[in-house]
Amino acid sequence: MRRFACILMILTNPYSALSYGFLMTTSASLALLYLTPRYANFLERHLPKKAANLLAPVLSAQTGMLPFIMLTSQKFGIVPLLLQIVSSFIAAVACSFFVPCVILSLLFSPVFAAPSSFLLLILNYLIT
Numbered sequence: 675m676r677r678f679a680c681i682l683m684i685l686t687n688p689y690s691a692l693s694y695g696f697l698m699t700t701s702a703s704l705a706l707l708y709l710t711p712r713y714a715n716f717l718e719r720h721l722p723k724k725a726a727n728l729l730a731p732v733l734s735a736q737t738g739m740l741p742f743i744m745l746t747s748q749k750f751g752i753v754p755l756l757l758q759i760v761s762s763f764i765a766a767v768a769c770s771f772f773v774p775c776v777i778l779s780l781l782f783s784p785v786f787a788a789p790s791s792f793l794l795l796i797l798n799y800l801i802t
Contacts, residue, residue, distance in 0.1 A: 698742045705738020706731055713737075732762050768797055 680700060683690050690696045710730045717726035717733075736755055743754075772793045 694742070694746065697745075698739055701738045701742055702735045703738075705734045709734035709737055728763075729759070732759050764800065768793060772797070 683696065713734050714726050714730035717730055720726075721729070736758055771789065775789045775793065
């Protein structure tokens with residue numbers, strides 16, 4: 675199905691294959707599909723299973739985007755890798771709490787709006 679989506683995107687706009695967004699998304703998706711199980715198996719030998727399963731997708735996506743990063747910035751550092759690992763956990767926690775709070779606040783009452791607005795303030799602070 676993913677191959678079909680890539681082929682469809684290229685057929686509708688052949689120049690999309692030259693865009694950085696397409697290259698980054700495609701390389702990260704392929705890395706997630708093919709490298710995550712291998713990284714998880716390797717990390718499970720050295721770390722607890724939950725930690726290995728949390729780190730494997732982040733490391734595989736970073737590995738998949740490494741050619742894109744090298745193409746655009748001509749360098750690679752350890753700091754962006756560490757920041758991506760930390761930010762992925764922050765994003766997972768934010769999505770886990772923010773989306774249900776917004777849905778509940780829309781459906782039931784303003785009581786649930788307070789946690790979602792608080793998380794929105796935190797996310798706004800982290801982004802800017």
